[in-house]
Amino acid sequence: MNRSILTVPVRKVEGDSPAPFPAPIQDLLAVEEPLEIRLGDKSISITMRTPGNDFELAAGFLFTEGILHHAAEIGEIGWSPASHANGGQNQRQLGNSVTVLLNPGVEVDLERLERHFYTTSSCGVCGKASIEAVAMQGCPMLPRHAPVVQSSVIHGMPGTVRRAQPVFERTGGLHAAALFSPDGTLQLLREDVGRHNAVDKLIGAEMLGERTPLSNHVMFVSSRASFELVQKALMAGIPILAAVGAPSSLAVETAQRFNLTLLGFVRDSRFNIYSGASRIQ
């Protein structure tokens, strides 16, 4: 059973259908369910996500938020016991809470979770503070030029991802995040109703496989490029982020600050370069 898809009855209206409306037909929806992420006995976050690759999502979230840094810090990832899931009694409920246990001696900065990520004491709440907060999370500047990717490789990514995205094809409801090598080979793809979750699942899988930093890769997302996605790419050391949609101002400013190559409107054999043009040939 695929927990990512649900069948529901839908009435499809086209133009001025004659009344009464056509009878409902069965159609597919992307599933959205809450996932609780626990670090030991502490509840860290609840996100609305599409079930599937939940351990990767938990690991990726803790990694891109700067709480964890290496797979070696993790002792075990599993479904939270029923007592932690507030008395959850069946598989579905049990499958909505993940607990990450750390190895002995590993300390994490839980206070980071209490602090506001987008504020600094020096300049209050502003875009500049948000960018500085990324630096304070320990993101290094990316090396200036490598890798170099052909523009034809970028042009090919939307089609490659669409062909590899079976759930999206059937529901239209999922964002994709995909990892490519510089020659355009698709390495990994993850889907979710939330674009940040798709990215966390992707980066989490690589982090658990001890393949981070991803310094020789391109990340492609089927969504717009927000500040949050740029931040997650930087935390994973990804030098090139290519988005189907538009970037925001803060995404561009952050990319420029850290030497990330940011591409937007990647579709129909066109794209815009907002930062880091030297990596595109």
Next chain:
Amino acid sequence: MNRSILTVPVRKVEGDSPAPFPAPIQDLLAVEEPLEIRLGDKSISITMRTPGNDFELAAGFLFTEGILHHAAEIGEIGWSPASHANGGQNQRQLGNSVTVLLNPGVEVDLERLERHFYTTSSCGVCGKASIEAVAMQGCPMLPRHAPVVQSSVIHGMPGTVRRAQPVFERTGGLHAAALFSPDGTLQLLREDVGRHNAVDKLIGAEMLGERTPLSNHVMFVSSRASFELVQKALMAGIPILAAVGAPSSLAVETAQRFNLTLLGFVRDSRFNIYSGASRIQ
């Protein structure tokens, strides 16, 4: 000066441009900046949003989260004083923190903010708990049939919104939320990089104008329909939600539970009815 748009240099690559790439041209981006929402001296939330209509955003957020219920509870909404904005010293920083002051005698349930919205003690973390949490916020069931809207009116909404969305036209980076009367007249439109912010700005404007509940309106969104957007529509008493994109499973289940009419894939003179078909003629 329009704070919603920023001009940046962009290199536009089309097909296999001959090297070197075309020189940068000036292009427009949607601005993304953090906004802190304060209730008195307490920091409630920080959201990444597009500047503009920030007081409406703050009011709408507090309203759709179930913290505030009527405009009469609000004494004043203004930019946070510099001391609250952690020493913010210029207009831009000052313009990223909004403080809502309540009228004397108004009490709010701040503990609600500490509790996890998507969990209940009876069934832990699951979709059903998320739906029940909406009921516990005080959402009444919507009346079963009214209003009734012609399908031709729904077909016309994407075009009407696109024509009324000047920033999107120029940046491609903004979500829209629009309020329509049942005859298809556009009442109000708000834009933001975050779809939930666009909805909060829209509902906040109506709440501040003392026009909630919006029981004779259609809300149109240029995005997918997530659980969160259905929840916000219900908090405002909106009986019909029409989305350009796909709904999620939990959005459909929540709409069915509260008699909300949920329409998806509203584009190209077509749409799907997922719930509440009796309101469409």
